[in-house]
Amino acid sequence: MTQYFSDAVVEFLHQQGFEYVAFNPGASFRGVHDSLVHEDNAAIAPSIVMACHEEIAVAIAHGYYKASNRHMAVFTHANVGLLHASMALFNAWCDRVPLFVVGGNGPLAADLRRPWIDWIHTSQHLPKVVEDFVKWSDQPIGQRATLESLYRAHQLMDSGMKAPVFVTLDFDVQEQRLEDGVRLLPADAARPAVLPALDSRAAGELAARLRASRLPVLVVDFSGQDPRTLRPLVALAEATGAAVVDRGNRLSFPSTHPQNVSGIEGDLLAAADLVIALDVQDLASALGAFLDLDDRGAPPPGTHVVTIGPGELLTSKWSADHMPLVPVAQAHSAQVLGSVEALLAALAAAPGDASGARERAERTGRLAAAHHKARATWAAEAERCAGQERMAVSSAVARIHEAVRDEEWVIVNSGSVTVDTWVRRLWPLERPLSCLGLNGGGGLGYGPGASVGAALAHKGDGTLCIDLQSDGDFLFTPSALWSLSAYDVPLLVVVMNNRQYQNSTRHAERIAAARDRATEHAHIGTGFEENPVDFVTLARAYNVHALERVESLDGVVPAITEAVAWIKEHGRPVLVELLTE
Structure with missing residues (x-):
């Protein structure tokens, strides 16, 4: 059976566990399209989700990932398709969603281009359209280089701070017969690098601060992207009597938990002496909701602010989605789940005294009273508006x-x-x-x-x-x-x-x-x-x-x-x- 390079692309998608691929059809990836529907590939080809617009195709993959933490591949057509998709890619960039986007391109070899259409749908550097709001992009030439780029893109989108990636597929390369010796890399070649958690020393020092704090606050945001984080976060809040503010980019903490004071933090947390921000995107707004920041954006004296997360590892040169710079006492580029677990372990290793337990109980009682009052007020407002x-x-x-x-x-x-x-x-x-x-x-x-x-x-x-x-x-x-x-x-x-x-x-x-x-x-x-x-x-x-x-x-x-x-x-x-x- 004759194999084409586009068949190898489909084998790659299968190897990496893609169950679906979304696209609006376009001639620039017709080779891959043929391989996706070819009967000999039926057992391995991802299912096609056709969309009527590239912005929709990317958004479908975006929502699919947020609901399941599983990837759906996206194909875009040449220049015009990527331009249509660019808005949705920007949404995914700001939303810290790792999307695997592959764009067809016209033949880079000019003598292979069809009249008119291949000329206006061929780009000398197609990724330039989106390179400022994707984590990594590449326009490889040749079969071996293209396969390597696909593996690298898959690895990078999930390493550290998650974000979209983009790789082009040359029109001619995908339609070539598979060259001798060109084969897939091992599946784990695309395995993402793992960001470490807080080490035992840092976790121990921060746990000591938590035990000594008069009013600790946990600010959470993208930490809920990993659903495993919610349970240990609840345990950490309950063990320390911390107030919790959920900024809402993900569901990171139960809205009904009595220590959740999101939306009412204001004066309630103005005396906070320790703030731990867990994967928070807009720290300035988060802190400004309850602290009096000075003209440099710094928190008031006596408030120790610590950030934990991958945010500093990824910024755009084009978009200001990095938000205002906030001077903090400590910034840890670390995995949130493992860091929360490390804090819990450090707290368990050196529990506080009885007086600390009484203070925590009194604090959580005040937080709970404010929480329940706010939710009752909101429910009453909704009922009042019913008329x-x-x-x-x-x-x-x-x-x-x-x-x-x-x-x-x-x-x-x-x-x-x-x-x-x-x-x-x-x-x-x-x-x-x-x-x-x-x-x-x-x-x-x-x-x-x-x-x-x-x-x-x-x-x-x-x-x-x-x-x-x-x-x-x-x-x-x-x-x-x-x-x-x-x-x-x-x-x-x-x-x-x-x-x-x-x-x-x-x-x-x-x-x-x-x-x-x-x-x-x-x-x-x-x-x-x-x-x-x-x-x-x-x-x-x-x-x-x-x-x-x-x-x-x-x-x-x-x-x-x-x-x-x-x-x-x-x-x-x-x-x-x-x-x-």
Whole structure:
């Protein structure tokens, strides 16, 4: 049997455990496409997830990884496909998600190019489009070099700080017959390097500080990317009586735990004398929420700030996603899970005295009282808003939970900052990976594709996957509904339709007010009220089952209940549109 280099690429994907590959089809990787569908490769080829846009294909892989910590490969077509994919790659970069993206390129050998199309779809250095927001990129020439690049990319995306990688496949190389002697490397050649945890000395010193602290605070953020971290973090908080602030890029700590004071940290933690930040992206904002930082961004005297995580190992020369520099007492480039376990071991080796135990008990009592008061206040606010003429987001979020609370649910996308905030206030987020959060980069168009990928990761396991989908984000990439329907992905899409780009509307109101101008024009150029979108009809056009639009709060529970029953019976997606404020 004649083998082509593209067959070896498929063998590589199989060897490294890729179950799926997502793409919008393009001629620049037609060789690999043929190998993926060739009958002789049927036993090893990853399943294809076709998308109607490269931004959607990348987002599908993004959501798939966040839901499962498993990789889905992505192929992009030449120049134009990568340009379409670039927004989604930026989201993944900011969201610290390792994506394996391979881009077809036209023949670098000019004499092999077809007239016109191969010339405009061939780049001298294709990775330049995205190289400032991927961890590593390469444009190899030749079969051996290409295989080595694929292994290196796979290794690097998961080493230390996780992030996307990009490798090009030359049009001609992938279509060549496999050269004699070209074969795969051992599977473990792509094994990532492991970042060490805190050593015993550093862990012992920090444990001593924790025992002596009057008000220790754990700030968590991306630590929840590894679901194994949640349980030891809870143990660490309980052993030390520390307050916990979850910044929300991942679900890193149970929202219902009495020591979780996220969203109410303010004056409550102003006297913190020890802050341990675990894989925190925006440390300045995290600390500024409860400490009085000086004009250099430094914490007040007497507050000892320690950072643990891989953040310093990866920065972009192009994007300022590294955030403001905060002077800290100690910065450890270390694995979070192992470091938390090392701290627990150090605490167990030298437990505190009885007076320290009393102080911890009193402190956790104060934290618990503040925690329970805040959650009761938020629930009361949602109930108070239930009487509004236009459905409040808070009330809708509460009713959706009421309808699904007995299910094994996962919120695969929480739509917008407003929706995400109310989910964290009202829903019991207790299981690792039960709320996957937002897009990371602030780029609209993420939600539909990412939700498809996350629900695909859960397909067949009985989990109810819920996409709390903002309307503006949806309108960037509505054709993700095609992939959702085509692959029978069981997903509950709840469109929170306020008929506006609310963030832009609020900005328009603020700038008008600041200039002492009328705010009633803020909706111009920021909303859809005068020409509304019918999301129900849109979904049905893509063969997605959709219920009639819900315009009153009383209709939310019946509609969601009906939608969940339909998903269970048919194993296919359902869309419910809610008209909100």
